Amino acid sequence: MSVYLDHAATTPVRPTAAQAWLGAVTTGGNPSSLHGDGRVARRTLEESREAVARALGVGPSEVVLTAGGTEADNLGVKGLYAARQRSDPRRTRVLCSPVEHHAVLDCVLWLEQERGAQVVWLPVDATGRVDVAAARDLLEQDPDATALLTCMWANNEVGTVQPVAELVRAAHAVGVPVHVDAVQAVGWLEGSLSALGADTLAVSGHKLGAPVGSGALVVRRGVELEAVLHGGGQERGVRSGTVDAGAAAALAVAVAEAVAEQPVESVRVAALRDRLAAGVLALDPGAVVRGADPGEPGARLPTNLHVTFSGCEGDSLLYLFDAQGVSVSTGSACRAGVPEPSHVLRAIGVGEDDARGALRFSFGRTSSEEDVDRALAVLPGVLARARAAAARVAGTVAAS
The missing domain is CATH 3.40.640.10 (Type I PLP-dependent aspartate aminotransferase-like (Major domain))
Known part of the structure; x- marks a missing residue:
């Protein structure tokens, strides 16, 4: 899938x-x-x-x-x-x-x-x-x-x-x-x-x-x-x-x-985003949703969920999700592969260690409940492997 x-x-x-x-x-x-x-x-x-x-x-x-x-x-x-x-x-x-x-x-x-x-x-x-x-x-x-x-x-x-x-x-x-x-x-x-x-x-x-x-x-x-x-x-x-x-x-x-669909699609997609956010936080209570409160009307794009996961590298999360058939990003595609924390996260006061574990899920008109189900189903394994990889790297650096 x-x-x-x-x-x-x-x-x-x-x-x-x-x-x-x-x-x-x-x-x-x-x-x-x-x-x-x-x-x-x-x-x-x-x-x-x-x-x-x-x-x-x-x-x-x-x-x-x-x-x-x-x-x-x-x-x-x-x-x-x-x-x-x-x-x-x-x-x-x-x-x-x-x-x-x-x-x-x-x-x-x-x-x-x-x-x-x-x-x-x-x-x-x-x-x-x-x-x-x-x-x-x-x-x-x-x-x-x-x-x-x-x-x-x-x-x-x-x-x-x-x-x-x-x-x-x-x-x-x-x-x-x-x-x-x-x-x-x-x-x-x-x-x-x-x-x-x-x-x-x-x-x-x-x-x-x-x-x-x-x-x-x-x-x-x-x-x-x-x-x-x-x-x-x-x-x-x-x-x-x-x-x-x-x-x-x-x-x-x-x-x-897109403009004609907006009144209905923005509500539908926001519900998918909120369901994914709730599932992510239930599976990893230490995760932090960045940006405006999704519950505040008009404060946030209905399409966007940005999360930082502690003890992980965003690139590792991206590749592990990709291996499971789920396409996500660490931030702007225009800066993909740049080995430095996002300027957006720096501007809002997110520390470098937290910023390294950033992941963006973004929805559109083809998004479905099944997409959310699949992302949540693979998330525990993705996090476990990403954290294990980060721990091995940290151990290697400490030993050297």
Whole structure:
């Protein structure tokens, strides 16, 4: 029996999205061409953009199609920073949460190293939630020198939902734009993107059931961005390159279906998560669930369960689960294999020894009760073998 509990890394492509992709790519035509085939591709592209916009609660002109969430985050963060600096060179401050995905975190660090940005880290509590009052104080200290604030809507590792709407209001009160990484949130959390009020907002297709290589950046009307890619001037001049009509068609189907399913699926999946959490804690009372309390409404992604197990190595747990046909992760797939504790766990105060035993279970639309049963059935053996392996390593090190 194969069990997939790593939907936060990527989720299976929806058959309807695959059909939409195949229909578009086998038709042919460049959406920028003026002949009949080009016009057909352009119609597919623009109808897909309109469908994405409807599902997200924004206008079609606000949807810039990208090759995924990382590109969308890069365009949002770097594009806002460059545009703000061009209009006023004093604007070098970037306010950022320390628990961001590396698609944002590494952008911010690049701006610091290569563009002279002054990075100000927003305080977070033990669940990874940004302190709004502290963020407001930091914004008010020097708003004229602040280029932007960036904060994810929901954390990809520990699942904590951020007070994004409050942060946007605080930033806009002093004239500072906000970028939001919504990659994990779209399709699982309530609320339209327009209601959040963010200036730019990143969406990734393969987290929703579209193929890898599809995504979008929502850019609020009137917001200026500097282009990151240069060429033919497609996508409002801020994202040059031939636009992938097939990816857009698949993204439109996946976003529309995910948003429509959200009220029912988020409840169903949260129940699976809670059942797994209860089972894990019953089998290993020393295990610790990280992130926001699953029992607090709206505080945590319904899809996410992040646990640290004492006396274990996360990689050992992952491989032992995998040997039993259960796919899980130690954290962000983008950093898999990196032999250091997660920056998210460090930011929320988890010690190195505890952080080494981290494991993330993440659910999606294909998750079932049988998946939970199987994970719990193999957990005792996985923990016993992982702890035995860690003890042998510790003994070898002590003997040497």
